[in-house]
Amino acid sequence: MPEAGVGITRDEVAHLARLSRLAVTEEELDVFAGQLDVILGAVARVQEVAAADIPPTTHAVPLTNVLRPDVVTPCLDRDEVLAAAPAAEDGRFRVPRILDEEA
Amino acid sequence: MTTIESAADVAHRYDPVIGLETHVELGTASKMFCGCPTTFGAEPNTQVCPVCLGLPGSLPVANATAIESTIKIGLALHCDIASWCRFARKNYFYPDMPKDFQISQYDEPLCTDGHLDVVVDGRTFRVEIERVHLEEDTGKSLHVGGATGRIHGADHSLVDYNRAGIPLVEIVTRPVLGTGALAPEVGKAYVTELREVLRGLGVSDVRMEQGSLRCDVNLSLSPAGSGVLGTRSETKNVNSLRSVERAIRFEMGRQAELLDAGGRVVQETRHFHEDTGVTTPGRSKEEATDYRYFPEPDLVPLAPDAAWVERLRAGLPELPAARRARLAASLEASEFELGSMANAGVLELVAETVAAGAPAAEARNWWLGYLAQQANAAGVEPAELAITPAQVARVVALVADGTLSTGLARQAVDGVLETGSSVDEVVAARGLVRVSDVDALGAAVDAAIAAQPDVAEKVRGGKVAAAGALVGAVMKATRGQADAKVVRELVLSRLGAPG
Ligand SMILES: [Zn+2]
Numbered sequence: 001m002p003e004a005g006v007g008i009t010r011d012e013v014a015h016l017a018r019l020s021r022l023a024v025t026e027e028e029l030d031v032f033a034g035q036l037d038v039i040l041g042a043v044a045r046v047q048e049v050a051a052a053d054i055p056p057t058t059h060a061v062p063l064t065n066v067l068r069p070d071v072v073t074p075c076l077d078r079d080e081v082l083a084a085a086p087a088a089e090d091g092r093f094r095v096p097r098i099l100d101e102e103a
Numbered sequence: 104m105t106t107i108e109s110a111a112d113v114a115h116r117y118d119p120v121i122g123l124e125t126h127v128e129l130g131t132a133s134k135m136f137c138g139c140p141t142t143f144g145a146e147p148n149t150q151v152c153p154v155c156l157g158l159p160g161s162l163p164v165a166n167a168t169a170i171e172s173t174i175k176i177g178l179a180l181h182c183d184i185a186s187w188c189r190f191a192r193k194n195y196f197y198p199d200m201p202k203d204f205q206i207s208q209y210d211e212p213l214c215t216d217g218h219l220d221v222v223v224d225g226r227t228f229r230v231e232i233e234r235v236h237l238e239e240d241t242g243k244s245l246h247v248g249g250a251t252g253r254i255h256g257a258d259h260s261l262v263d264y265n266r267a268g269i270p271l272v273e274i275v276t277r278p279v280l281g282t283g284a285l286a287p288e289v290g291k292a293y294v295t296e297l298r299e300v301l302r303g304l305g306v307s308d309v310r311m312e313q314g315s316l317r318c319d320v321n322l323s324l325s326p327a328g329s330g331v332l333g334t335r336s337e338t339k340n341v342n343s344l345r346s347v348e349r350a351i352r353f354e355m356g357r358q359a360e361l362l363d364a365g366g367r368v369v370q371e372t373r374h375f376h377e378d379t380g381v382t383t384p385g386r387s388k389e390e391a392t393d394y395r396y397f398p399e400p401d402l403v404p405l406a407p408d409a410a411w412v413e414r415l416r417a418g419l420p421e422l423p424a425a426r427r428a429r430l431a432a433s434l435e436a437s438e439f440e441l442g443s444m445a446n447a448g449v450l451e452l453v454a455e456t457v458a459a460g461a462p463a464a465e466a467r468n469w470w471l472g473y474l475a476q477q478a479n480a481a482g483v484e485p486a487e488l489a490i491t492p493a494q495v496a497r498v499v500a501l502v503a504d505g506t507l508s509t510g511l512a513r514q515a516v517d518g519v520l521e522t523g524s525s526v527d528e529v530v531a532a533r534g535l536v537r538v539s540d541v542d543a544l545g546a547a548v549d550a551a552i553a554a555q556p557d558v559a560e561k562v563r564g565g566k567v568a569a570a571g572a573l574v575g576a577v578m579k580a581t582r583g584q585a586d587a588k589v590v591r592e593l594v595l596s597r598l599g600a601p602g
Contacts, residue, residue, distance in 0.1 A: 016395075019196075061403060064403055064404045064405065065407075068166060073133070073138025075149065076153070090261060091146060091263075092148060092262055093148070093198070093201075093262040094261055094262075096260075
């Protein structure tokens, strides 16, 4: 990997910001790339000590198969729901147009 | 659009490779991760709660029935069931999911490595299943301001989250090789058979027109015999069985034309247009696959133990292929005849008619013949006709014992279809009893001869063909209840002509 540490590049940060629809300035890219690099470095050190005899932790709670029966429960009131939205129309959430995508 | 070359012609030069991704909405009462109902066609945003709206602090809990339905699908498709797997977050920005991610499965699907066999033109094709995984469906967007309700030119979009969070199973095949010119038919046969399996399992209502079964079709061409996989297109919006076939056929022709001209196929998503039968390019692949999957932290792993899986396996209903094999024996039918009956939607009906006592050939003739015509004329499926297999068996029995002629049997069936009454009620009410008694017919024959003396004279003179007019008159007088053969014999013997 290029640059310092275990590696996140400035370009990768810019790519992630774009995917996350975050407006990040040129200066911020430098700052975040540096900070994320430190975080990744810390995680990498944990990986180093994880020996073969230590099972990977997949979840903070050691449980499986937490399920609910297929039973209908009450919904929210639509007017209340839509009142919390930035915009609504015809009982639906109104959102800005989305470019370059097909529904 | 130019004319597209036929699949058979394309298959001379290229080997088509198809792949199918099918999405099935499960028929659970509640959603995948919350208790909202799943009723189709409800008023927009009336089936939503903090979980499926992704409100802060809400937590998903998986629907046990949806998990079991997915395992059942996997078992029916001969898959391995994972003993341990996790849900994953699929991150993307699109308003059809209010959370800005979809809970899906990524590298740990619940079911893997299965297959489904389909028969086309007497040949069996094994379609290998790569994976069956469980996810949640998305909301529905309505694009406002565009001319066609599509996104291009739209001013803004309106979103309904009733569908968001409904359990959705994705069934992905491996590339299907070796189908040649039959690729379109194999694709259609696979989705048809899959739909039968899902319907038989009772896990979904599999209604393509309501979107509870949706299909994406992948197709690539490789130069014949080369074994080198070509670049594939992914066609979305293929929402009927017929469209699966048409979309494959269109893509075969389109890609062949491109390759013939020295061009190359672009890996892209395309859209199928039901009205014109063509596909057009959709969004490009750029960035589209960068979903940054990671294990869903709000859900614990799923670990179906062997006892649970075996209990579900033991409860599986008879699968369509096994049922057909059994029916083939009991119906004394060839693979081709079984196919005809299955395609006409009468296989079950014929089987039930036979079970009610009718000979297989008679049951088949009624359902594939007269009853199929009546259903077609009424614009309904044969199963929706107001006549039961038991009633058809009764009609067959009445013909067999000589009570009804074929013509009368059809009148009896018409009566049942019109009134919903039983066969015996219709026969009694309409007086549909075949008159074959010679004494009872004698008078009618004498009357017909007396009414047409000139015709009678011709028959006496040896013109036997002229007797038809007299037979017709008797049939009319007895309202079709006479046995035409007996009437003819009576007419000829009365007039001394050779029978
Ligand atoms: Zn909900």
